[in-house]
Structure formats: structure tokens, C-alpha cells
Amino acid sequence: MPSIEFHPLTTVVIVGRPNVGKSTLFNRLTRSRDALVADLPGLTRDRHYGRAVWEGLPYLVIDTGGFEPVAKDGILREMARQTEQALDEADRVIFLTDGRSGLTPGDRTIAERLRQRGKRVTLAVNKVEGMARAVVTAEFHELGLGDPLAISSSHGEGIGDLMDEVLGGIPVPDPSAPSSEERPDRPRIAIVGRPNVGKSTLVNRLLGEERVIAFDQPGTTRDSIEVDFEENGRLYTLIDTAGLRRRGKVFEAVEKFSVFKTMQSIEEANVVVLTLDARQDISDQDAHIAGHVLTTGRAVVLAVNKWEGLDAHRRDRLRQDIARKLGFLDFAHHLFISALDGMGVNGLLPAVDAAYQAAMARLPTPRLTRTLMAAVQKHQPAKAGPFRPKLRYAHQGGHNPPIVVIHGSAVAHIQDNYRRYLENTFREAFELRGTPLRVEFRQGHNPFADRKPKPLTESEENSLRRQRRRGRKLFGKR
Known part of the structure; x- marks a missing residue:
């Protein structure tokens, strides 16, 4: 060819x-x-x-x-x-x-x-x-x-x-000729985290060059910088973002714009690499950033940077803090790396690829419905008064993140803990590692609700009158 x-x-x-x-x-x-x-x-x-x-x-x-x-x-x-x-x-x-x-x-x-x-x-x-x-x-x-x-x-x-x-002297290309802009879809990867956790150093390590400024000073990166690159024949777009501080510590107008650009980059990304500093404790701000990523539905890879040189006690304690404070990201890949010397960085892009594939996965309706029926048989939703919600079938409603739409009756009464139970069930059944999964419920529609009764024919009206007279004779007039 x-x-x-x-x-x-x-x-x-x-x-x-x-x-x-x-x-x-x-x-x-x-x-x-x-x-x-x-x-x-x-x-x-x-x-x-x-x-x-x-x-x-x-x-x-x-x-x-x-x-x-x-x-x-x-x-x-x-x-x-x-x-x-x-x-x-x-x-x-x-x-x-x-x-x-x-x-x-x-x-x-x-x-x-x-x-x-x-x-x-x-x-x-x-x-x-x-x-x-x-x-x-x-x-x-x-x-x-x-x-x-x-x-x-x-x-x-x-x-x-x-x-x-x-641009004088540069010929306009033939519209029918292929251009360098004709590229297949590629994962958009946003590197986010608090200031000075090593995001720009990690970007430069992945690119193999000093593409962005990495300086030992919080707030060095102010804008979100997008870089296209290729690795092992796969195309990616890498986004270096400004560090996110607590709202009460954001004073300058420029920093407020930087925070806005970072939030926008998260929403426009396919995969977010949440970068933590292993030499600092897991803070509430780390949890807030992780919560925002989860709210937007982005796939996540958790990268714990500056891992080199830590003793075993510090490493064990940090793992425990991650499990306790960021337990809601247990579906994400956890990598312990050093962007400065490259330790563990080779595993980052494979984890991103896996998370991206999970976020874009196609979920067949028959298999979704079978998984739903097995989950309901194992654990039914709680009753809502005298009625128990009935779940009939499921289908995929979107991707990035994957959305599973479940149809049934009395679904408005399904509790949040049962929704989480179904989310975990679908994630395990389809091996969706690295991405959140959302479950939405749809109330079943009564096909006869909008129908108007047909007018009775003359013979039907005569038959109805005869039945009424027969009933009066049997049971007496009331």
C-alpha cells in the first residue's frame, strides 16, 4: 500500500x-x-x-x-x-x-x-x-x-x-489532499493537582524534553498548556495545568483565571492524572480536587509523585491515608512514581490507555440486562411503602463516563446505596478499571395511559344493559 x-x-x-x-x-x-x-x-x-x-x-x-x-x-x-x-x-x-x-x-x-x-x-x-x-x-x-x-x-x-x-509566498494546499491535521481521535490527558507537586516535571518526563517550565516555586504554571505527542505509535494530547489551591487562598485575579482554566481542562479531558506529593500528607484540597474530577465523570489515574527516597514506614502510612481519604477513587489505578528520575513513569501511559478504554467502552444491552437481573436476584432494592421497585432491563446511555440506563417501576424510591451497589456490580462485570460509572433510572411508561376508551357499538350497549338488568334481578335493587 x-x-x-x-x-x-x-x-x-x-x-x-x-x-x-x-x-x-x-x-x-x-x-x-x-x-x-x-x-x-x-x-x-x-x-x-x-x-x-x-x-x-x-x-x-x-x-x-x-x-x-x-x-x-x-x-x-x-x-x-x-x-x-x-x-x-x-x-x-x-x-x-x-x-x-x-x-x-x-x-x-x-x-x-x-x-x-x-x-x-x-x-x-x-x-x-x-x-x-x-x-x-x-x-x-x-x-x-x-x-x-x-x-x-x-x-x-x-x-x-x-x-x-x-504568510506571503506559502501556497494554499489542495483541499482534497491529506493534511497533518487529519489525525484519529486521541486521549486528552489532564495533569492536575495542588501547586508544586511536580506536574510540569511529569509532563516534561513524559515528553522527553523541557517542554514546559518546571521551577521550584508554587504557581509557576499559570495557563493550561496543551501538547500533542506520540508514544509507541499512539497519539495523545497532554495538558499541563495550574495548581489548584483552596478557594480562600486564591487572591489574585490571574490565579482565579488559572483555576478556571484548570477546571475547564478537567471537563474537556478524557483522563485526569491526579498528582499527589508523597512528601506531604493527603490534604482536604486533594480530596476536593478528586471530588471535582469524579463529579465531572472523568477517568482517573492517581499518581503519587516524589516517591524516591521515602522509608517503608512513610510509604505504608501514605497508602493508608490514600485508602482512608481518597477511598472513593478505589476504582482508579494507583501509581507511585518519581517524575524527577523517571521511576515508575513508564507505567503511566498504559494506565491511561486502560482508563481511556474503560471510559469509552461499549456495553451490549443483553449483557447489561443479564447483569442487572443477577444483581437484583442477589440483592433486591428496599421496599418503598407497600411497593418494591421493579427493575426490568438496562442499556447504555453514553460514555466518558459510561452511563447505564435502567428502566423499571417505582424507581424514584431507589436509595443511593443501592445505586452504588449497581454501579460497583456493573464495573466489576465489565472490568471497567479507571473510570467512574453512572447509573440512571427511568420510570416505565404505561402504554395504555394515553389511550381513550372507544365508543361502544349499539350491540355492545344493549349487551351492557342486559347484564345490568340481570344483576339487579339476582342481587336486588340498591
């Missing part, structure tokens, strides 16, 4: 100083709100990928953090490294500057770094709404990167001219 040639997407990278509007431009180009936007320098830290289309041409756009090439250490240095890695992948570069701040020494430093790389660069001057464009862009000519284009990311002004310049 001949191989199919896929056409890779053109990669466009947006770079610039902090707070010049890179994320706003990213959202404008991708027609999304994927990147966090606020009037705060340094909000974006990791590189953020998105797909966009301009005049029929699909391309990949990368948002980067504020670029400060001269940073020597700390979080700014890590951000600069992320931008450098994005530039390695770039086919075209948008160098974004701030028209209201004017030309700065930082702009000159970035321009020099871009010239050294030899990439095709388009210079854009942002935030020019309500200003004379020729006057605003005049001083940026000295950067030596061609004619600067005046734009407004927030208002959409000049975006068309900008993208015509950036």
Missing part, C-alpha cells in the same frame, strides 16, 4: 517583550480564548500552541512568554529558554512591539537576536488604535527588520495586512 504524504503546517511564532499583547494577538488569530490575557507583565510563561486558518491556508501559531534574552537566571531565564525553543520550530516570526511605549532597549536586544537566527521576521507595532500610524511606527524603522506594520490586536485593526505579509 503506498504511503500517504502529509503536508506539515507552517509554524508562526509570536515574540516580544512582556505585556505587548502577544496573547491577545494569539487569541485573535486562533479565534479562541485559549491564552490568558490580563494587563500584567509576565502572565504567559510557557509556549502555547494553537491552530488557525488565513484565507484558506491552515497554519500553527505559537504564543510565547515575555522575551528577555539577557536574563541570567530565575523564572525569566526559563521563559527566555521557552521562547528560544519556539524560535527553533518557527517558519515565520511575528516580532510584536508596543506603539504606546515606543522603541525600548529590550526591543533592540530582541531584534538583534532575531537577526542572528536568520528567520523571516515581520515587525508589528501593536496598540495603535486612535493614533497616527505613520508617526507611531516611524522610530521602529531603526530596528532594520523591514517596514513596521501598525496593528491593534484587541480591536482587530491591521490584522489582515499583517497575515498577508507573514
Whole structure:
């Protein structure tokens, strides 16, 4: 069978100083709100990928953090490294500057770094709404990167001219030809947990590269970063999320947005890897996060990180705490790992695959009904007054999580403990390890409830009168 040639997407990278509007431009180009936007320098830290289309041409756009090439250490240095890695992948570069701040020494430093790389660069001057464009862009000519284009990311002004310049010369692909976007469904894996439990380190370990910033400081990750990757011929989307703190400790507006993005990532994922810190006790916040994951119905893998170097007593105590405080996740795979040195990480993706298959499982109606009948025969639901609920048959009502719909009578009186009994029964019968399962009840419909009685024929009315007279003769008139 001949191989199919896929056409890779053109990669466009947006770079610039902090707070010049890179994320706003990213959202404008991708027609999304994927990147966090606020009037705060340094909000974006990791590189953020998105797909966009301009005049029929699909391309990949990368948002980067504020670029400060001269940073020597700390979080700014890590951000600069992320931008450098994005530039390695770039086919075209948008160098974004701030028209209201004017030309700065930082702009000159970035321009020099871009010239050294030899990439095709388009210079854009942002935030020019309500200003004379020729006057605003005049001083940026000295950067030596061609004619600067005046734009407004927030208002959409000049975006068309900008993208015509950036993507000029790239042929529009034939719509009938396969593209790199034509990929099969893949598991979406969200890595969640409290701050500083090692989520970003785990993401980098799975990817085999420093894809996201892993820094020994709580709150390093602020946005949810999605990364597509392949392992053993299987495609995945990995989502690194911001750490979730207790509501009373979330003060900054940026952190509130980060929490919202993390919650959104959980709901949009297929499998959630709940990451715990083995060097800390299991907290109420861990239980709250686990409860939210369970409420959304996502498949779960429990990863206990920083397991290396712990003594046997600490390990036994932690296992007991997990069983006691997170016992409602007993259906999930429990892995004890070290993201820093890779211990146990090889078992993570197989556990994710198993949980994903369980979440997407197809449950045949005949087997569901047989399992239901066996469960009822073993343990019937409690009576509701003089009546006992009767369960007749079951079928699948959805997946991710699997939903089993049971039809019967008086089902409104079924108690929660019996519902949990049925959930556990179905999970064991179908070996659904790693995913929650929901049972829903449907009250049986009376097929004769909406029927109106047919009018009697003349012979039927005569027969009814004769029966009434016969009854009066036998039993007397009352």
C-alpha cells in the first residue's frame, strides 16, 4: 500500500517583550480564548500552541512568554529558554512591539537576536488604535527588520495586512489532499493537582524534553498548556495545568483565571492524572480536587509523585491515608512514581490507555440486562411503602463516563446505596478499571395511559344493559 504524504503546517511564532499583547494577538488569530490575557507583565510563561486558518491556508501559531534574552537566571531565564525553543520550530516570526511605549532597549536586544537566527521576521507595532500610524511606527524603522506594520490586536485593526505579509509566498494546499491535521481521535490527558507537586516535571518526563517550565516555586504554571505527542505509535494530547489551591487562598485575579482554566481542562479531558506529593500528607484540597474530577465523570489515574527516597514506614502510612481519604477513587489505578528520575513513569501511559478504554467502552444491552437481573436476584432494592421497585432491563446511555440506563417501576424510591451497589456490580462485570460509572433510572411508561376508551357499538350497549338488568334481578335493587 503506498504511503500517504502529509503536508506539515507552517509554524508562526509570536515574540516580544512582556505585556505587548502577544496573547491577545494569539487569541485573535486562533479565534479562541485559549491564552490568558490580563494587563500584567509576565502572565504567559510557557509556549502555547494553537491552530488557525488565513484565507484558506491552515497554519500553527505559537504564543510565547515575555522575551528577555539577557536574563541570567530565575523564572525569566526559563521563559527566555521557552521562547528560544519556539524560535527553533518557527517558519515565520511575528516580532510584536508596543506603539504606546515606543522603541525600548529590550526591543533592540530582541531584534538583534532575531537577526542572528536568520528567520523571516515581520515587525508589528501593536496598540495603535486612535493614533497616527505613520508617526507611531516611524522610530521602529531603526530596528532594520523591514517596514513596521501598525496593528491593534484587541480591536482587530491591521490584522489582515499583517497575515498577508507573514504568510506571503506559502501556497494554499489542495483541499482534497491529506493534511497533518487529519489525525484519529486521541486521549486528552489532564495533569492536575495542588501547586508544586511536580506536574510540569511529569509532563516534561513524559515528553522527553523541557517542554514546559518546571521551577521550584508554587504557581509557576499559570495557563493550561496543551501538547500533542506520540508514544509507541499512539497519539495523545497532554495538558499541563495550574495548581489548584483552596478557594480562600486564591487572591489574585490571574490565579482565579488559572483555576478556571484548570477546571475547564478537567471537563474537556478524557483522563485526569491526579498528582499527589508523597512528601506531604493527603490534604482536604486533594480530596476536593478528586471530588471535582469524579463529579465531572472523568477517568482517573492517581499518581503519587516524589516517591524516591521515602522509608517503608512513610510509604505504608501514605497508602493508608490514600485508602482512608481518597477511598472513593478505589476504582482508579494507583501509581507511585518519581517524575524527577523517571521511576515508575513508564507505567503511566498504559494506565491511561486502560482508563481511556474503560471510559469509552461499549456495553451490549443483553449483557447489561443479564447483569442487572443477577444483581437484583442477589440483592433486591428496599421496599418503598407497600411497593418494591421493579427493575426490568438496562442499556447504555453514553460514555466518558459510561452511563447505564435502567428502566423499571417505582424507581424514584431507589436509595443511593443501592445505586452504588449497581454501579460497583456493573464495573466489576465489565472490568471497567479507571473510570467512574453512572447509573440512571427511568420510570416505565404505561402504554395504555394515553389511550381513550372507544365508543361502544349499539350491540355492545344493549349487551351492557342486559347484564345490568340481570344483576339487579339476582342481587336486588340498591
